[in-house]
Amino acid sequence: MASTTRFGTRAVHAGSSPDPHTGAVISPISLSTTFAQKSPAVPIGKYEYSRSSNPNRDEFEQAVASLEGGKYGLAFSSGSATTATILQSLSPGSHIISGADVYGGTHRYFTKVAQSHGLETSFTTDLLTDIPSLVKSTTRLIWVESPSNPTLSITDIKAVAQLAKQYSLFLVVDNTFLSPYLQTPLALGADIVVHSVTKYINGHSDVVMGVAVLNDDDIYQKLVFLQNAIGAVPSAFDSWLAHRGLKTLxxxxxxxxxxxxxxxxxxxxxxxxxxxxxxxxxxxxxxxxxxxxxxxxxxxxxxxxxxxxxxxxxxxxxxxxxxxxxxxxxxxxxxxxxxxxxxxxxxxxxxxxxxxxxxxxxxxxxxxxxxxxxxxxxxxxxxxxxxxxxxxxxxxx
Ligand SMILES: Cc1ncc(COP(=O)(O)O)c(C=O)c1O
CATH class of the missing domain: 3.90.1150.10 (Aspartate Aminotransferase, domain 1)
Structure with missing residues (x-):
């Protein structure tokens, strides 16, 4: 779907095209875990094994990437699994700067899980003022939630992105509370946008899922490797449901x-x-x-x-x-x-x-x-x- 089309058109059509075999306007749910090969290691089509990728997850990832204005989408089994996979891409000893009033589960992950993998997090209620004094030689990433959960405080993403560039740090923005319809952090300078798809993107309280959207080829290669290696991926059915939800976002x-x-x-x-x-x-x-x-x-x-x-x-x-x-x-x-x-x-x-x-x-x-x-x-x-x-x-x- 051309990026020149407006949001509503992309929401309905991005990642959706009639099934080439039957003409079905809505994609079938592809439940097969494995895909036939012509000769060893030469699959008939694009797919080999469903953890690595499958048609419904692919379509959903393309659709969200289009709405966030990013090159790549990567879907996960929950918003928390998205956070975990991104943090897993940092080497032990790395330091993170995060907004203080982030989702409780994100805070729990930083302090109780990432810490045991050698990652250290500093929290602040005022990122813009405090980043310069919190940055250390080991700092790699800034984590922002705007609006924050649950106090709805707003961070100036463009200004934080400028600071992130100045200190050569990656900026991750959790866009769960607004969805790409109301805010597109990549356009404001963020490197990665994450969502708990469980919320607005699916929108019907019947799927737990997450997604990350980004533009950088190297970060994408790292994360797509971890998506498969860790395996915290959504089912074909959940991907299909979330894609259906997205069409009315x-x-x-x-x-x-x-x-x-x-x-x-x-x-x-x-x-x-x-x-x-x-x-x-x-x-x-x-x-x-x-x-x-x-x-x-x-x-x-x-x-x-x-x-x-x-x-x-x-x-x-x-x-x-x-x-x-x-x-x-x-x-x-x-x-x-x-x-x-x-x-x-x-x-x-x-x-x-x-x-x-x-x-x-x-x-x-x-x-x-x-x-x-x-x-x-x-x-x-x-x-x-x-x-x-x-x-x-x-x-x-
Ligand atoms: C802002 C935000 N980010 C991430 C998450 C985690 O998402 P999930 O529950 O899909 O793991 C939540 C969950 O409530 C959230 O509100």
Whole structure:
């Protein structure tokens, strides 16, 4: 699919062409683990063994690469497996600089797994200011999540990419929270973009998968070797499902983003009513990095994720999550359905309380993944849950 076509056209057509044998418009799911050979080590077609590559994974990888504006896509069995494979490509003794409020599992991987392989990570809440003082002779990589999970802080990717170039470091950006529809980090100077495909790219909460997209031939050769050697690869069926999900990414992201804007505005209006302490949402004018959002996100859209602090401490936050009627209390995000969760007790429970609070993940912080239901219904649901939760805490009902 020509890179001159617009996003929606590429989402539907990239990596998809009619099956040459049957004309099927949608690719068949190629479940075979092995592929026949004409003579030893000379396969009939492109494929030999499904861990190394298979038609459905190939098509999905081509599609995501096209949407991220990259040359290569590499799919993995989860977002975490993507992180693990990239870190495995660094030699022991390497040093990484990471944003502090990254996904809890990424933080866990840096501190509890990568460390035992001889990798050291420094965390900072202000990458732009701190990179020069954190860089050492062993530093190889900068890891950015923007917006971050769960505080929705925004990093100026272009500015970090300039620093990365200055110090000859690789820049990896986790783009899970926005998807390539709202942000394309390679165009801003990143070397590798990663996703938990489990979230917006698949978009239907029925696949666990990850992907990395990049342009550099040497890094690609290293990672494609590790993709096969480590073998943390997705099944043909999951690749097929994720590719199907990807075809509506632009429609889902726009709808989620518009709904989230409405919900965030209602939450912000409850600061005055004394029910909400603070709202983190990149689409609000009050977001501290709104200027960067306007440059970095498509049409300045805020995305589908919001976090906010409810009055009443942890009890207030728990009561909110148990009072919603449309938002389901569950981990994960990026599906068509709306979800809510308490990071301090759920997704980020593994991070020590003092470090968690330093990054703004307070006990009363609620995270919302706003889906594509009717936005007005979501607003009504959030307001009634807020009224109930704060009423309960204050002993009103
Ligand atoms: C921003 C981010 N990156 C990476 C991951 C890990 O992805 P997975 O759950 O597919 O392993 C998650 C999971 O929640 C995430 O939110």
């Amino acid at each position: 632009h429609l889902r992201l726009r709808a989620s983003s518009e709904n989230a804007q409405k919900v965030a505005e209602v939450l912000a209006s409850n600061i005055k009513t004394g029910k909400v302490l603070h709202v983190n949402y990149p689409g609000l004018e009050m977001h501290p990095n709104r200027r960067v959002v306007m440059q970095q996100h498509r049409d300045g859209l805020g995305g589908g994720m919001i976090s906010f602090r409810v009055v009443g401490g942890r009890r207030g936050a728990e009561a909110f999550c148990q009072s919603t009627k449309i938002f389901t209390l569950a981990e994960s995000l990026g599906g068509v359905e709306s979800l809510c969760e308490l990071p301090a007790l759920m997704t980020h429970a593994g991070i020590h309380a003092s470090e968690r609070i330093k990054s703004g993940v307070h006990d009363d912080l609620v995270r919302l993944s706003v889906g594509i239901e009717d936005g007005d219904d979501l607003v009504v649901d959030v307001q009634q849950a807020l009224d109930r939760a704060t009423g309960q805490v204050n002993g009103v009902n």
